[in-house]
Amino acid sequence: MTSSPVIGIRPAGTRSLLVELGSLADVTALHAQLKAHPLPGQADVLAAATTVLVRFAGRRETIAAAARIQSLDLAHAETPEARTVSIDTVYDGADLAEVARLTGLSEEAVVKAHTGSPWLGGFGGFAPGFTYLTGGDPVLNVPRRNSPRTAVPAGSVALAGEYSAVYPRESPGGWQLIGRTNAPMWDLNRNDPALIRPGDKVIFHAVRELITTTAPAATPNTSGNDSTEGRGGSALEVRSPGLQSLIQDLGRPGYADLGVSAAGAADVRSARQANRLVGNPAEAAVIENLFGGLELTANGDAVLALAGAGIPAAVVSPNGDRDRPAPLNAPFALLDGETLTLGSAFRGIRSYLAVRGGIAVEPVLGSRSTDSMSGIGPAPLTAGVRLPVAAVPAASSDVPVGVVPVGAPEPSSLPDGTGPGLLGSGNAPAELRIIAGPRQDWFGADAAAALTARTWYTTNESNRIGVRLATDPDDAEAHPLHRTRDGELPSEGVVAGSLQVPPSGLPVLFLADHPVTGGYPVIAAVVPQDIPVAAQLPPGHPVRFVFVNPDTLAPLSPDAAAALFPEGTP
Missing domain, CATH: 2.40.100.10 (Cyclophilin-like)
Structure with a gap:
């Protein structure tokens, strides 16, 4: 019987496994095996120096995969035909x-x-x-x-x-x-x-000189998407993008081994809600707007919906002589020539605007998402860009003529209050649920208490790549996290929600556009259900972390959380 080359399997969040192997040859073999024969629910696989990160669609598939990976025979793994470059x-x-x-x-x-x-x-x-x-x-x-x-x-x-x-x-x-x-x-x-x-x-x-000069491939953008021919004849023209407005959908999983993150909406829950309200499939492209300030005009009648951040919105008539409020979390009409304007967000920071039919920019690697880390996907929106709206599929025979099937108004995707998974109001901290690992052994036995007993604060340096956290400058007892090992890890895969700890001891919470690999230890990961809340945190917002059971999401006692952190090796 051949012994397994797998040294260990560590959880990387609730839906991913970090598989440790003894050599790059074993890494290559396992990566090739999983690419050729994906496990049930496998969404992505990424080889690194001594590890393979495998991401799954759900928790059940993740649990089942651990035993199967341990038993794989890599001695006879299929490897892709090598080329010479x-x-x-x-x-x-x-x-x-x-x-x-x-x-x-x-x-x-x-x-x-x-x-x-x-x-x-x-x-x-x-x-x-x-x-x-x-x-x-x-x-x-x-x-x-x-x-x-x-x-x-x-x-x-x-x-x-x-x-x-x-x-x-x-x-x-x-x-x-x-x-x-x-x-x-x-x-x-x-x-x-x-x-x-x-x-x-x-x-x-x-060579002494390079005979020809080949520029890097241009980043696809929306400049060639002005035509509405064959797309239902309607469009949205951007008057002002505000601070930042991007095209997003559910992302492009499956390309991590090429260095491409999944990207997609930072707050997937709100993006899904906006699409649901206008009757779109969940994967339709929407506009993700940061802090408000977006203004766009309808070229042709359209049905829209806003979800995510709390924000004042209004519809202005073509000649500007009257306006009416635009509702949040409910479908509304934007008639030909009317302009939608968003004010400043007062709760949360990211708004999601869906249009019936979806925004029909060209997909890149199967997705219409803008990836700010890699530059892949549509360019950030600028004034004057016209976004084509896809034609709405023909209604079924039981829908009356002239009736547009849309969703009913819904509660906000950002409920008030505090507690696991909720966005705090005022000075109340937002509580984010976490599970330990995969590199909690780089920290001392008191690391669980150090992470959860204090209040952290988001900083102005946060973006779609990650939320940077800081301690309270007025609290002399609030020290950064202490690593018990020096140096950096060999580069290994990371997932959205990871709390990566650089030498400064101040964690970075990765969001949608995070790098696919990292060299700093990940002490814990926010559960997927709470990543949308993390994406809505404004600068200076207080955050508390709570360790939970990865299967039930029930909070762990302080003793149970501390037991997850064996004394790190200096």
């Missing part, structure tokens, strides 16, 4: 001299070592098209820069630790830059957008 590189990087110093080689010898043996595509992450390459000459094992750059040019060829990679787009980064290429690492016009896939053999060729 050649990359022409000019070795004139800003850190080439520093890499030569760190390795004790000449610059010419560094280039020879980088080109002298093939690299292997190990795993994706960080950004779409960014693939960690392994198996190069071990002499090139160098540390990251002490101070990361705020902007690394697209096409930079870089080293960090045992890895090499090519930056597919301009982004912050702390890797050592040794060269540059014009190879398009990510192109949505290809059947496989990523130039390098896990398992591919990669060969770098030193």
Whole structure:
């Protein structure tokens, strides 16, 4: 009987498993097995340095999958056919001299070592098209820069630790830059957008110059969506987007191994409600507006609904001589030429506007969502953009002519009060339910109390990627969380709701556009039912965490929560 290569399986929230393995070969084998033969309810799978993150549709499928993963025979796992990718590189990087110093080689010898043996595509992450390459000459094992750059040019060829990679787009980064290429690492016009896939053999060729220049693929946006022909003939014209307005739907799961997060509405519950009120399917595209200020005009009659944040809204006539209030959480008409205006949100921060038929911008990788982390999807809305509205399917024969089937008014998706899953009013903290892990063993035995006994506060640095938390500046006893291990984890998959703890000890709560991998330990994860509340928290709002049973969501006693945190290893 062959022993399992699985070292351990850790919960990553209530619907994901982080599988630890002994080698990159085992990681590649398990990833290939799960891609070729998905488990029941499997929504996404992501390989990393020593782990595979598997995400599921529900809690029941997650529990059932743990035993099945443990028993998989990876010795005979199917692996995708490897390709050979050649990359022409000019070795004139800003850190080439520093890499030569760190390795004790000449610059010419560094280039020879980088080109002298093939690299292997190990795993994706960080950004779409960014693939960690392994198996190069071990002499090139160098540390990251002490101070990361705020902007690394697209096409930079870089080293960090045992890895090499090519930056597919301009982004912050702390890797050592040794060269540059014009190879398009990510192109949505290809059947496989990523130039390098896990398992591919990669060969770098030193050249004196790059003969052709290939710009990165343009980010799809709404500029080509002005035509309403064939889409029902109606549209919404943006007069003002406010601080930020984005097109969102339920996201694009299944692309984590390419470095693409699921994205989608930050508050899925409110987006679903808005669609339900106008009679749309749950996956129809809506507008997600931050803090209000949105103004748009109907080109043709439309039926709309607003859900999410509490916000004043009005419908203004074409000549501006009269207006009427627009209801929240109920369908209403916006007639041809009328303009909808949103004031400033007074409870919550994100509003969701649905239109009967759905917003018909072109999908990217199967979704109309804007991903602020990767830049994939429609561009943020700007004044003058016309959003086509999809034609409404023909009504069934039992619906009277002229009647538009829509939903009945509903209570707000943000109920008042305090307690698990509710948005606090005034100075009352919002309570978010959490389960421990997957890296709670990086913290001391008192970490459960340190996380739950104090009030945390959201900061102005929060966005769709994550909610950054701080302690109360007026409370001298409110200290950041203390890690009992130094350094960083090898990059591993993370999920929405994760509470990642950087060296500062101040947690970051990941939202819809979070990076697919991270190198800081995740102490706990907010349950999926409470992530919509986290997405509605304004800056400065107090937050309390409460540990719960992952199956029943019943609160745990302080002793039971503390038992989840074995003393970390220094």
